[in-house]
Amino acid sequence: MRQAGRYLPEYMAVRNKVTFIELCKRPELAAEVTLTARERLGVDAAILFADLLPILEPMGLDLEYLKGEGPVIHNPLLTPSHIDRFHEVEDVGCLDYVFAAVKLIRKQLPANIPLLGFAGAPFTLASYAIEGGGSKNYAKTKTWMYTDSGAWQALMETLARSLIRYLRAQIDAGCQAVQIFDSWAGCLSPDDYREYVLPYTRMVIEGLPADVPVINFLTGNPALLALQRQAGGQIMGVDWRVNLRDAWSTFGHDVAIQGNLDPVTLYADLPTIRKRAKAVLDAAEGRPGHIFNLGHGVFPDLKPENVIGLVEMVHEMGQKK
């Protein structure tokens, strides 16, 4: 589960003392919130507390997290001519705080609980770099993509090579699996995804050790499922917009799926949560290749007891199968 713990009082207590970026950059605090969330929720894996965007800092972008508004990049790559000031991460030493957190977490985590590392997919990071923050239409990103394919390729390859080093270092530090988030690729048509995005996500996945499971998560467009599979990964992360039965029939049955309860479900009462969690398990038809998860991140204003209740229900219903 992403954003693990942002709705927990334990997280908020830590967060009140430091800024968001400080929390990302102080390994002992990042480790603390990762471990606390895992324990409190009782989930079967821990996901590193980190953010998608700090990798853009050593690449030349000036990143700030504004209170209540989320991330802002003060010098975005507004046009293809700005590619010259975007630098590949040759040495991941500048991101050592992430790997230090991984080591601390791995040391304290029970041996039977895997630790997941993660990173943004090249397209999602490219969109942030170009738009300078969140976007509704991705107009600048797409216009660049449509009109200067050379600069687009350079941008995406620079990101892909940097991401390979970043994820390899997370694995070397102790992560048992990694998740790649293409949170924004759903704004693309299948033809655009195939041409402008798929080769670079594939480059990242192929650049990782073959024996480390990769979760390839893409949200926002079920028409991309077949291409998401082509991009690679042993586990496909999907959102709630698609039924798991249909997803499996598109992916084929030789791949695992992680998903896909609509996170809004967690605002409802426990009986409703149970009914809807059961529908996800039923759609997975008890396949061993199903990793139950939300279809997207947890909202920060959710009641912790609902999230904890969901984990208990899934454990209980899953055992019955």
Place this chain on the structure above:
Amino acid sequence: MRQAGRYLPEYMAVRNKVTFIELCKRPELAAEVTLTARERLGVDAAILFADLLPILEPMGLDLEYLKGEGPVIHNPLLTPSHIDRFHEVEDVGCLDYVFAAVKLIRKQLPANIPLLGFAGAPFTLASYAIEGGGSKNYAKTKTWMYTDSGAWQALMETLARSLIRYLRAQIDAGCQAVQIFDSWAGCLSPDDYREYVLPYTRMVIEGLPADVPVINFLTGNPALLALQRQAGGQIMGVDWRVNLRDAWSTFGHDVAIQGNLDPVTLYADLPTIRKRAKAVLDAAEGRPGHIFNLGHGVFPDLKPENVIGLVEMVHEMGQKK
């Protein structure tokens, strides 16, 4: 094309003199911007200038368009208990300004140019009514839907019956076809759409005269295509997230499709626009049942010459087939 003319200097000149809601409510001005946009662009049909939301006013909601922020409802239906203050439109006389505009436009429009009326689909209007404006996660809407199916049914049926009267009156006033916009339904899973939305969209479409073409437009989730078709309509409106070939194979070939160029394309240069418009026409394989359109609304900051150029290109390339 929706939002016709919002990027034209002629529209802006009218808009500078009145507020947005005044423009909607003054038939001679609504007619003027509708006709000007049609003429300037050279498109094969005119779409009534109006807005999705004013129908909510006679239903009991206090609607305001804030400058730069879009529509806000000051007394949203925050919980199912608020259903009591939501009223069915029994007499569409309170929306006479819309039908007066239709009559004025039809009088001045060339006889061979159809006039399209339109309305929001029940789900999209319900979301506005509950969220009080735009939303990122539709959390309040979904929570209502998941937890109080009785009040949800009452809400959706109240909307559906009101919409039937509203669209029938547009047709009586002179519209040759109507378009139903489910702009927000893409946030739903197929199971949720089937249970909570499809019956009410179908109710609206079945409540209209069988000889008037209905364009059923849904955006944001290609996994809903098969259900969109079940909801009805002779023409399926689709966004750019799906390839037209795949859409047709899901819909079947006994239905027409309207779509689906990504509107961001219009920020690019004319040769890029041409290439991408051709790809849409190629995917439609010259079928007579294809109505070329954008996959969503036109952005207000687009260059008019690009939109006009696109219309010319499509006319020219379409004739070659």
